[in-house]
Amino acid sequence: MDVGRKKLNVVFSTDCIKYPLTGIGRYAFELAQQLQQREEQIALTFLHGTKVRDSLAIASESAQTVQSIKRKLQKSKTVSEIYRLTFPIMKSFALRNFKDHIFHSPNYYLPPQVKHSIATFHDLSVFHWPQFHPAGRVHLMQKELHNTVKRASMLITDSNYTKEELMTFFGLDERKIAVAPLACNQQFHQRTEEQVKSVLNEYGLRWRGFFLYTGTIEPRKNILTLLRAYDRLPLIEKKNFPLVISGYKGWENEELFKLFHKGESEGWLRYLGFVPGKNLPALFSAANSFVFPSIYEGFGLPVLEAMTSGTPVICSNATSLPEVVGDAALQHEPEDVETLTSYLKMIVEDDSKRQLMINSGLVQAQQFSWSLCADKTIEAYQQVAKSL
Structure with a gap:
């Protein structure tokens, strides 16, 4: 069967979809909504934390309390280190029954030993501008992004510029990187x-x-x-x-x-x-x-x-x-x-x-839309599906 026409099984990570929706969280949410509408092409499942779900969780104000508790816990170096070491392994364990699926992380990081995986890189600021990230996490973030590049079947970027950066910085083949430009949410339009x-x-x-x-x-x-x-x-x-x-x-x-x-x-x-x-x-x-x-x-x-x-x-x-x-x-x-x-x-x-x-x-x-972003993302999925 032609891979381009085959219905793809995809697990989409939703950890970054938090209230209030900004930046990467907005990208992940808008893209997930578009992908859900492509039922003829994709069977979509969601990984939130270490739980696999059939539906997309909606970011809400009530989630702020949970996030604030998490932030307080992570201020403890011991808790933070335990979390860093165990959380990716727990994600890999949660995905153990989805070996015939493509896993997509819209926020840089990929857990270990997950085949057929894709990550979205939004920029390389952690390497070029490390001073704008929490000092204690810069080395860890750089190490984890190197790990992601090694683990990924394919990478997605928001722009051709970031694609070129990835090719130069990590010595990657251009065929391993797809560009899926971002779009605005519907709140932005002309007003009187x-x-x-x-x-x-x-x-x-x-x-x-x-x-x-x-x-x-x-x-x-x-x-x-x-x-x-x-x-x-x-x-x-x-x-x-x-x-x-x-x-x-x-x-x-x-x-x-x-x-x-x-x-x-x-x-x-x-x-x-x-x-x-x-x-x-x-x-x-x-x-x-x-x-x-x-x-x-x-x-x-x-x-x-x-x-x-x-x-x-x-x-x-x-x-x-x-x-x-x-x-x-x-x-x-x-x-x-x-x-x-x-x-x-x-x-x-x-x-x-x-x-x-x-x-x-x-x-x-008008050249930018979430529909186009989804189209380009699906093309990347189809590329990875050739190795399934």
Whole structure:
């Protein structure tokens, strides 16, 4: 029988699907939902922890209590070490009766001695930027990812850039890596001023009257370059179009602190801290533009969320970002302050350019969907199925 037409048995790991759904958890949940709709191609089973289930568990607020207990327990070095040594073995044991299945981990890690397995690598930040991971876990994470590469029948990445990274870093054959681009969830779409009014009022913001950045404040996100570029704008433009930053402060240094203080005291910087997920889509669609000067991204989902929301994007031309934005964004070298400032001015002053960017961004965003992500994932499953 042609493997491409054969119904595939797949066990999908759901450990990363936790409340609130962000990042990898969102990817795993959206992909699992799409795969469930492909009943003619896939018979899907789920592994959550060490339990195999027939249905996809829904992440809920009630799960937070369990997660907080787990986090407290894992602060104990002894408990953490026991967990590290035993949990993967327990997973392998749980999968012992599924030898004719393909096992997919959407979050890097694979248990030992599981044949026909696939893992999704979202980036290689644990190797390139180890300082942004818990110090005690970096060596362990690096070791486990090396193990995953050895164990996997195939790997999946979110972008061609990360595929190239994996090939170079681990010396892998390109045929061992499939690319399955991410997509936005359905909350991100164009909205009218009336539809976002309550959220804007909550934060004291004006429709199309601010630039937006969302993401953790850490060196690879390049916030210093953004603040330096913004500070060069005329004060009247800065006050009329303040920079709104949403995200955790994962890192600070003296210059960053000074620029934050200067911006807030002069009225051109609004730091919102963590913004609930329900409010973010409204901020994206209400912004004049979205600014994302990141130095390193495995995919760069926020720029896609902005384009889908009908908001122009200014971003760096680094790593995977050009793949996502195509020709729809204004792109600059990551540390080119002068060019970034000129782009900020252009968006404020040139309405026709801004509208062209909105239109091209919406067209570019249509290239990405969870359905496409599922299609590419199934192609990887079919490749592994040839060895079943």
